[in-house]
Amino acid sequence: MIREKVAPAPASDVASTLLALRGVGKVFSNGVPALSDVNLTIREGDFLSLLGPSGCGKSTALRLIAGLSTPTSGVLDWRGGGSLDRSNIGFVFQEPTLLPWANVFDNVWLPLRLKGISRAKAAPAVTEMLARVHLSGGMKMRVSIARAMVTKPRVLLMDEPFAALDEITRFKLNNDLLELWQDERFTVVFVTHSVFESVFLSNRVVVMAARPGRVFDELAIEASYPRDEAFRTSPHYAALCRQASDVLVKAINSTAGAHHDGH
Numbered sequence: 440m441i442r443e444k445v446a447p448a449p450a451s452d453v454a455s456t457l458l459a460l461r462g463v464g465k466v467f468s469n470g471v472p473a474l475s476d477v478n479l480t481i482r483e484g485d486f487l488s489l490l491g492p493s494g495c496g497k498s499t500a501l502r503l504i505a506g507l508s509t510p511t512s513g514v515l516d517w518r519g520g521g522s523l524d525r526s527n528i529g530f531v532f533q534e535p536t537l538l539p540w541a542n543v544f545d546n547v548w549l550p551l552r553l554k555g556i557s558r559a560k561a562a563p564a565v566t567e568m569l570a571r572v573h574l575s576g577g578m579k580m581r582v583s584i585a586r587a588m589v590t591k592p593r594v595l596l597m598d599e600p601f602a603a604l605d606e607i608t609r610f611k612l613n614n615d616l617l618e619l620w621q622d623e624r625f626t627v628v629f630v631t632h633s634v635f636e637s638v639f640l641s642n643r644v645v646v647m648a649a650r651p652g653r654v655f656d657e658l659a660i661e662a663s664y665p666r667d668e669a670f671r672t673s674p675h676y677a678a679l680c681r682q683a684s685d686v687l688v689k690a691i692n693s694t695a696g697a698h699h700d701g702h
């Protein structure tokens with residue numbers, strides 16, 4: 440089947456602001472400053488990655504955007520005021536205990552269950568058989584994405600969705616996610632600690648630093664879509680990754696230098 444595809448406009452051409460974070464901070468009740476003075480504008484149609492080391496507040500930022508948590512300072516300014524209706528936001532977590540996966544597990548467990556075999560006792564056999572029919576981590580994530588997208592949300596929030604997958608599966612899911620994004624033109628905020636993944640997917644990479652969690656720098660990924668395996672092996676991609684990696688190292692050093700704690 441031949442299908443016409445129109446690449447989304449690059450960031451510079453996307454005029455409309457979907458969400459602006461202004462001076463957003465989050466201090467948890469234990470006093471941990473998870474985020475400090477975050478200023479970030481998310482544009483309609485962006486594929487924006489939040490890239491940073493563990494503990495820099497990526498998940499906290501995503502949860503604030505999702506409305507699952509509220510900032511202790513600053514504002515989240517949705518275009519047109521108010522926050523988007525929950526049905527306009529899809530959320531994909533890395534969590535291994537997702538409901539769709541539980542459903543898959545339960546379906547396969549059923550014949551054993553009818554024989555009186557407990558969930559725990561059945562688990563190794565069920566897991567092995569799922570793996571043998573290649574219904575493994577990647578498929579779980581595909582189900583999670585389908586669940587998040589079935590309402591056609593305007594915004595898809597993804598928290599390290601592919602971190603637990605092997606590289607080949609991760610590449611496939613990266614490709615398929617980009618294809619879906621190009622077809623449906625939703626906005627993605629994608630959390631990752633992988634330089635390679637953020638550069639492959641995004642038109643914008645926002646690099647964060649930790650303690651306190653903050654935006655360190657932002658990179659525009661100047662490469663056209665669709666991006667495919669040819670892009671993945673291109674010198675241009677390698678150069679962009681090197682750039683992003685340099686910024687990430689600076690972000691990490693900015694924390695280590697400030698605290699002298701060896702992290």
Ligand code: ADP
Nearest residue numbers: 467469471473492493494495496497498499500
């Ligand atoms: P990331 O996702 O980048 O790894 P998080 O947003 O999970 O970072 O966490 C940022 C910081 O806030 C970390 O120091 C973490 O320990 C702390 N933190 C996260 N959630 C909570 C919470 N519910 N209560 C207290 N501290 C938290």
Ligand code: MG
Nearest residue numbers: 497498499598
């Ligand atoms: Mg996290």
